[in-house]
Amino acid sequence: MSINAAFIASDIEYVTRMLSYMKGSPIYHTWRMQLYTNPDRLQHPAELDRVELIMIEEKLLPAFKARLAAGGGQLDGSNYMTKHGVVPIIVLVDDRRELAEAELYKYQSVSSLLHQLQQRFERVKSGEGKKLLRKQEQLRTIAVSSVLEQCGKTMMALHLSVLLASKGYRVFYCNLEKWNATDRLLTQLKHLGRGSYSDLLYLVKSNKSQASAWLSEHAYQDPHLQFHTLRAFEHEADRAQLSSDDAKELLNTIAASGLYDFVIVDMPAGLDNWTITVLSECDMHYAVLLPQPLWLHKHDLAMKDAEREYPEQMSELSSKRWHVLNEPYGCCPLDSTIVFHEYLPYVEEWQVGEPKLLGSVSYRAAIERCAQHLLYAGEKAG
Structure with missing residues (x-):
């Protein structure tokens, strides 16, 4: 264009x-x-x-x-x-x-x-020019997504949550992946005996009016990282059978609780009815890619297929999408027509061992650049 x-x-x-x-x-x-x-x-x-x-x-x-x-x-x-x-x-x-x-x-x-x-x-x-833009004081729901697995979504979502929390915002990190492995990075989560997405899902379906009070009591706030979250789904079937409507209800319940300024959504990989439905509920989303030509080609194929299958939703999502390229260094040359809004650096030590949250200064700086546009209407003091 x-x-x-x-x-x-x-x-x-x-x-x-x-x-x-x-x-x-x-x-x-x-x-x-x-x-x-x-x-x-x-x-x-x-x-x-x-x-x-x-x-x-x-x-x-x-x-x-x-x-x-x-x-x-x-x-x-x-x-x-x-x-x-x-x-x-x-x-x-x-x-x-x-x-x-x-x-x-x-x-x-x-x-x-x-x-x-x-x-x-x-x-x-698209004919929406006269509609008022979303007010900055309203809650912002931001997703981190990718077409394929292992693009670095979770590390970006967690770092983004930490950054916004460090600015003084109330942040909820919401992991909707099929396999939530954040307990490897947030080690205290595995020792908590309550407060899982399964519990919240049950409450949403049985007594939604109590959700805000329940979140206030049971959402876990990491004492160092400061953002709030919940343990993974307690029962595999709860996540495996989670419909897109249920996911929307979970997300909207957290957003409507009045407890958080930002909800950061760690999305499962792929572009299908489930992910597109949930992404449509978000104010914006970061689409994370890798620079290898094969990955970029697969991304292009997945985007074209989704645009044919869900033209209206994909058209709406295009105005809320930021492309982020992960690991641009140490890889093959980039050859793409995609406009990337930010680049996440290659962190060599993460390739040979367990990635360490906040373990790279250059990565944290890149996340800060990604988040700057969220703060312009009056950044809160950290």
Whole structure:
């Protein structure tokens, strides 16, 4: 998909940094930038007729609106109206504050900024441009998924949970994998005698109104890592026979409890009716891939099959998906048209022994970059 964008910015150093990043990434072939260093460079609003997205620094916005008005250009809220359709206007703000619908924080990683810009564009393109974006103070349910097994989902989900908890957020780590092996990383879980997903599932089916009080009492909070979680399903059959509707109920019960700011969902591998149904309940999800050409090819095949089988759901999920490439170093060269929003580093010691949670500084730094876009509307102190 190609996006024609107009960028109105007087900060040349900032523009240079963005363009430099784009030239070194796959997004270079899908974005077309039209640069104006100030609104006076815009001779007539007709120059924007073929533009699909407008980015502008907040300080230049009044002059830009005046320029449009003088030339007969039409605004509809935070959108510019052309003869070809609606063009979203995204305002880049300097200061950290609660952001309005059409605002993005200027000083964030370029990969994060471009992803959020593309999300805004896709919402407008799909007819959802006038719907209010989810408020930052609302609970955020975030999934970590992959098409195939052994992509590093659990390590990413656990590190993400630790990071958000360290910022002062109330976090619940929800493992919905078929084989929940997190007791190898969270060793105290195996010694707990109560508080499993089986218990919560029974409560949801029998007396859902008591779920919040039950979670408050029985969810385990790791004293060091700070996030909350439950033990794995106590009975194999409970997880083996868990329907997508039951999984949705579990997830929504945790989310609606009022106890957590974030629910991080560790998903089972695959793209089928079960996983797609659960992913649709999440505000966003990270799709984790490996760089080997065979893995990327399998990912591509699985995506195309899911898009044929579930076109509406997959279209909705595309605007909430971040692609994350795991282990880009020490592997074969990357040859992919996928736009990756972040890269998780190769951790050699994890390949020869038991992976150790928080055992790699570079990995933790990469997770922090992945999570930055969640915190821009006012990061809480850790």
